[in-house]
Amino acid sequence: MTxxxxxxxxxxxxxxxxxxxxxxxxxxxxxxxxxxxGKKSWNRLDVTGRVVAPGFIDMHxxxxxxxxxxxxxxxxxxxxxxxxxxxxxxxxxxxxxxxDSAAVTRFIIERAREAGLVNVFPAGAITKGSRGEExxxxxxxxxxxxxxxxxxxxxxENPQIMRRALEYARIFDIPVIDHCEExxxxxxxxxxxxxxxxxxxxxxxSRAAEELHxxxxxxxxxxxxxxxxxxxxxxxxxxxxxxxxxKQGAGVTCEVTPHHFILSDEDIKNYDTNFKMNxxxxxxxxxxxxxxxxxxxxxxxxxxxxAPHTRLEKEVTFEExxxxxxxxxxAVPLAWEFLVRxxxxxxxxxxxxxxxxxxxxxxxxxxxxxxGAMADVTVIHPDLxxxxxxxxxxxxxxNCPFHGWTLHGAAVMTIVGGKVVYQRRG
Amino acid sequence: MALRGxxxxxxxxxxxxxxxxxxxxxxGFKEVFTRPIKKVPTLRGKxxxxxxxxxxxxxxxxxEIAAKRLSADAVNFTVSASSVVKGExxxxxxxxxxxxxxxxxxxxxxxxxxxxxxxxxxxxxxxxNAGDGMHEHPTQALLDAFTILDHKQNIEGLKVAIIGDITxxxxxxxxxxxxxxxKAKVYACxxxxxxxxxxxxxxxxxxxxxxxxxxxxxxxxxLRTQRERQKEVFYPSVKEYSILYGLDKEKMKWAKRDAIxxxxxxxxxxxxxxxxxxxxxxxxxxxQVTNGVAVRMAVLYLxxxxxxxxxx
Numbered sequence: 130m131t132x133x134x135x136x137x138x139x140x141x142x143x144x145x146x147x148x149x150x151x152x153x154x155x156x157x158x159x160x161x162x163x164x165x166x167g168k169k170s171w172n173r174l175d176v177t178g179r180v181v182a183p184g185f186i187d188m189h190x191x192x193x194x195x196x197x198x199x200x201x202x203x204x205x206x207x208x209x210x211x212x213x214x215x216x217x218x219x220x221x222x223x224x225x226x227x228x229d230s231a232a233v234t235r236f237i238i239e240r241a242r243e244a245g246l247v248n249v250f251p252a253g254a255i256t257k258g259s260r261g262e263e264x265x266x267x268x269x270x271x272x273x274x275x276x277x278x279x280x281x282x283x284x285x286e287n288p289q290i291m292r293r294a295l296e297y298a299r300i301f302d303i304p305v306i307d308h309c310e311e312x313x314x315x316x317x318x319x320x321x322x323x324x325x326x327x328x329x330x331x332x333x334x335s336r337a338a339e340e341l342h343x344x345x346x347x348x349x350x351x352x353x354x355x356x357x358x359x360x361x362x363x364x365x366x367x368x369x370x371x372x373x374x375x376k377q378g379a380g381v382t383c384e385v386t387p388h389h390f391i392l393s394d395e396d397i398k399n400y401d402t403n404f405k406m407n408x409x410x411x412x413x414x415x416x417x418x419x420x421x422x423x424x425x426x427x428x429x430x431x432x433x434x435x436a437p438h439t440r441l442e443k444e445v446t447f448e449e450x451x452x453x454x455x456x457x458x459x460a461v462p463l464a465w466e467f468l469v470r471x472x473x474x475x476x477x478x479x480x481x482x483x484x485x486x487x488x489x490x491x492x493x494x495x496x497x498x499x500x501g502a503m504a505d506v507t508v509i510h511p512d513l514x515x516x517x518x519x520x521x522x523x524x525x526x527x528n529c530p531f532h533g534w535t536l537h538g539a540a541v542m543t544i545v546g547g548k549v550v551y552q553r554r555g
Numbered sequence: 556m557a558l559r560g561x562x563x564x565x566x567x568x569x570x571x572x573x574x575x576x577x578x579x580x581x582x583g584f585k586e587v588f589t590r591p592i593k594k595v596p597t598l599r600g601k602x603x604x605x606x607x608x609x610x611x612x613x614x615x616x617x618x619e620i621a622a623k624r625l626s627a628d629a630v631n632f633t634v635s636a637s638s639v640v641k642g643e644x645x646x647x648x649x650x651x652x653x654x655x656x657x658x659x660x661x662x663x664x665x666x667x668x669x670x671x672x673x674x675x676x677x678x679x680x681x682x683x684n685a686g687d688g689m690h691e692h693p694t695q696a697l698l699d700a701f702t703i704l705d706h707k708q709n710i711e712g713l714k715v716a717i718i719g720d721i722t723x724x725x726x727x728x729x730x731x732x733x734x735x736x737x738k739a740k741v742y743a744c745x746x747x748x749x750x751x752x753x754x755x756x757x758x759x760x761x762x763x764x765x766x767x768x769x770x771x772x773x774x775x776x777x778l779r780t781q782r783e784r785q786k787e788v789f790y791p792s793v794k795e796y797s798i799l800y801g802l803d804k805e806k807m808k809w810a811k812r813d814a815i816x817x818x819x820x821x822x823x824x825x826x827x828x829x830x831x832x833x834x835x836x837x838x839x840x841x842x843q844v845t846n847g848v849a850v851r852m853a854v855l856y857l858x859x860x861x862x863x864x865x866x867x
Contacts, residue, residue: 316786316787317786322752323752323753324752324753324756326751326752327751327752327753327754327756328567328728328756329667329668329690330667330687330688330689330690330691330725330728331667331668331688331689331690332689332786333751333752399668399671399675400667400668400671400672444646444672444676445644445645445646445672446645446664446666446667446668446669446672447666447667447668448666448667448668448688449666
């Protein structure tokens with residue numbers, strides 16, 4: 130089916146393109162961009178006033194399958210991704226069993242194929258069972274389709290293991306993604322350690338817990354030449370380390386979640402567990418630093434750390450509650466509302482954060498709309514006003530702090546491999 | 556005049572007027588203790604459930620006696636003998652109890668925010684916080700204030716030294732909030748490892764030196780080292796802790812001659828406080844316990860009875 134998107138504004142940083150044009154998609158690939166007269170046999174879609182960008186990738190998603198299909202499955206996660214404007218997601222290996230083998234990697238990819246919606250790129254575990262003791266069969270997972278390795282959910286406690294992982298990953302040129310947390314300094318806390326945790330009477334996790342491991346990974350990346358990607362960065366000092374590493378040419382990259390550039394620990398009210406996640410919400414100064422990092426290029430991408438949990442795990446006391454919130458279906462509106470509309474970043478920069486950079490880091494070969502490229506496309510309505518309604522989410526879970534928020538800018542169409550997998554009604 | 560809002564979850568939400576109302580009302584109820592029949596019919600027919608997830612000597616019996624002296628029916632819920640041991644959640648426990656239409660649920664729990672969770676899911680009952688983790692213990696702060704006023708003219712301008720394991724203490728937090736609302740000069744003292752971040756944001760002076768805290772203090776409030784809440788090691792030994800931060804006769808000389816010594820209990824004799832100080836002339840520790848019943852009668856009355864004053 131030949132698809133013609135007419136009248137949209139194409140924003141493609143890979144071609145330094147930001148102009149109103151039509152885009153033709155044929156046999157699953159981009160056939161051309163320009164003023165194109167439509168043929169009657171084509172599927173012509175009017176995208177006047179919309180932003181047309183290379184497909185967005187959420188490179189930090191927990192799909193929970195295998196093992197916790199009560200929270201989310203590859204299918205429901207794919208549906209949520211498509212509705213959110215993502216053409217691809219990278220899913221984390223802290224499933225049950227852990228994805229530390231070619232078998233589990235293949236299973237996830239097969240489930241994604243059955244769903245037939247978005248691309249699912251699995252990350253494999255660094256160590257067997259993510260227990261932090263022995264390297265998993267990284268080569269086998271890579272052959273099966275893994276695009277990165279991480280023990281996310283857990284930090285890599287042993288620095289020598291992290292060092293060997295960074296070295297070994299060089300065979301395949303894949304990034305080692307680290308959940309930076311020195312558990313001893315996190316001290317069993319359930320929120321950021323600050324005046325707020327003092328007032329709420331909750332055990333705090335020192336910001337130093339994250340910063341220590343970020344600094345460590347920068348040093349290890351330097352000595353090994355490996356690529357360390359810092360997951361869900363959250364403090365100003367962590368970002369300073371990444372900034373410094375980049376200046377020195379080390380292969381360090383990082384991502385930030387929308388909640389970390391919007392919410393602070395001062396937003397935690399009435400012990401609402403929808404404000405509990407790891408890393409925790411930090412101080413307002415850290416939030417400002419994240420926004421600055423998004424604008425000045427220190428942060429490479431926005432990734433949601435979409436972490437579905439059942440009501441059972443969240444409707445309990447704050448200290449008992451599971452860490453994490455869902456994030457895919459609010460990511461684009463939040464980024465648009467808080468970064469693009471106030472002109473903190475430009476639209477091309479947003480496309481870098483959601484598409485170009487994740488593709489570059491994970492070597493997915495997309496993130497561009499040049500002729501011949503795979504037709505993964507995200508179409509955004511920049512002025513669409515939405516009120517977040519979690520009950521309408523495609524995700525199986527509902528743990529979201531943004532319910533009821535009024536936001537502007539949302540994905541209205543998602544195209545994967547030339548096929549429309551999501552189109553907003555009305 | 557009724558306490559605005561339905562629950563007593565913490566000192567943080569109380570205004571100075573509300574605090575004064577509770578303290579004045581407590582005075583009236585303390586008088587009941589001097590009668591041969593220590594009972595008033597005010598809350599006859601009302602049900603108060605004590606839902607205590609943590610052990611308690613004073614607070615629980617205090618709430619029970621307070622309820623009974625008001626002629627209410629007091630029910631004690633023993634967690635270890637309940638279906639909580641079968642895994643029943645806090646919300647389910649609360650909802651089930653609420654279905655039996657209690658008027659007040661008094662809850663003590665090891666998790667901060669447990670009363671708030673209960674208040675969210677049990678909208679028909681009045682929730683009273685009897686201590687939630689390290690967060691607040693509002694009736695303790697109220698009875699402490701009441702005790703201070705038995706010995707001092709005003710709280711305003713007094714120097715109050717709160718000494719000990721501040722980090723893990725809900726008593727410290729509630730007291731600091733109340734004393735600052737009443738404009739006392741508060742000193743928080745303990746080893747740095749046991750004073751939480753930004754504690755001075757409460758408007759208190761933080762010091763690691765006992766002498767600075769005790770110098771000319773009007774009120775000395777000692778806190779127990781909360782070993783059951785400490786998940787790691789904060790000081791080298793009990794011996795060293797008690798040498799540096801324990802209250803004894805020598806250190807007490809730094810305080811004012813007419814200073815009072817307080818402690819929420821239970822005391823660890825010889826650790827944070829010498830037996831001589833606990834039992835001596837400065838000590839008002841047992842008065843605190845007596846006042847606790849009066850203050851809790853006032854709280855139960857104001858949350859329930861006062862709103863129906865017009866009817867009786």
